[in-house]
């Protein structure tokens with residue numbers, strides 16, 4: 161089979177779904193590999209680097225798709241890209257089937273099999289293909305770097321001949337994959353880091369990384385009973401009004417002292433909860449920075465504008481970029497291409513260049529959104545955790 165990689169055409173998208181290293185591994189599975197000319201350039205990979213390991217370089221998406229059995233890419237496809245598919249082809253990319261009914265219908269009409277990488281079940285066995293985690297890790301890292309780039313002071317405290325410098329105070333809201341990555345970077349840069357999540361089980365992880373878990377004050381005084389959002393299989397659920405009020409009161413108390421806020425709070429299938437309100441921004445010191453990783457889903461901060469860096473009336477910088485992984489395209493491409501390679505390894509059990517789309521396999525079934533002319537989204541729940 162030929163695995164072909166399209167050049168991303170979404171404005172500003174710099175990632176690529178195949179690297180020379182991932183291609184070498186795919187070839188060991190018996191596949192031939194091809195890229196659309198220039199596909200790796202914005203991630204720092206030249207056509208020559210692909211040619212050097214035996215990847216074909218083809219001019220244009222049409223030529224690439226016409227000769228490839230499996231087409232891989234990063235971003236959800238455009239309609240024009242779905243048009244390139246046919247009943248003998250498989251597409252593997254982000255797809256967000258829940259938000260792209262029309263695209264799903266078009267893929268079904270084409271008879272193509274589509275594997276949505278964003279639908280890979282988040283079970284232990286599938287961690288090696290979990291693109292949501294690999295990209296969230298990069299986003300969390302980059303959010304702190306971006307904050308540092310906009311913040312006018314050191315992260316670490318210093319005592320120098322020219323004066324004493326206090327450490328920056330960083331608050332991370334939401335300690336999932338992105339939040340934990342952000343905590344790791346902020347603490348390693350020497351910031352005094354605080355973190356909050358509705359899921360109490362993350363307190364230990366937060367503390368083991370050198371950050372302080374922000375507890376809420378409930379009258380019953382029970383340390384473990386303060387968070388309420390962990391009722392849905394390890395994922396956050398919307399907070400009760402009482403809990404939300406406590407949470408906002410705590411953030412209001414912290415706002416004047418915090419220099420950098422990184423927000424990552426998301427609830428599956430919903431708009432991002434608004435947690436850093438306009439009055440909290442107004443209470444922050446000028447020069448403070450907010451990086452809102454939830455910007456694409458409406459933002460955790462009242463003032464966030466998606467894809468923009470804005471400055472509030474009181475001089476707080478609010479960053480709502482939605483392309484953090486693409487801003488580290490070389491790293492993101494390496495990890496994404498490895499996730500894709502693992503998916504293709506599972507799809508090539510004989511290591512003989514033959515694709516076996518096994519719908520009995522929980523991971524493959526979970527991620528397959530169209531199969532043999534039918535829409536197969538949403539999938540049944542996975543059998544194994």
Ligand code: NAD
Nearest residue numbers: 282283284293334335336337338357358359396424425426
């Ligand atoms: P996410 O991006 O959906 O959410 C980010 C974080 O926001 C979560 O930690 C969530 O609890 C938090 N949040 C939601 N509402 C909040 C609020 N009001 N205030 C503060 N925080 C709030 O989550 P994610 O990073 O994709 O991961 C979530 C969970 O899934 C974690 O437990 C993670 O370890 C788990 N996970 C498991 C696997 C696996 O087993 N293969 C892989 C990835 C993630």
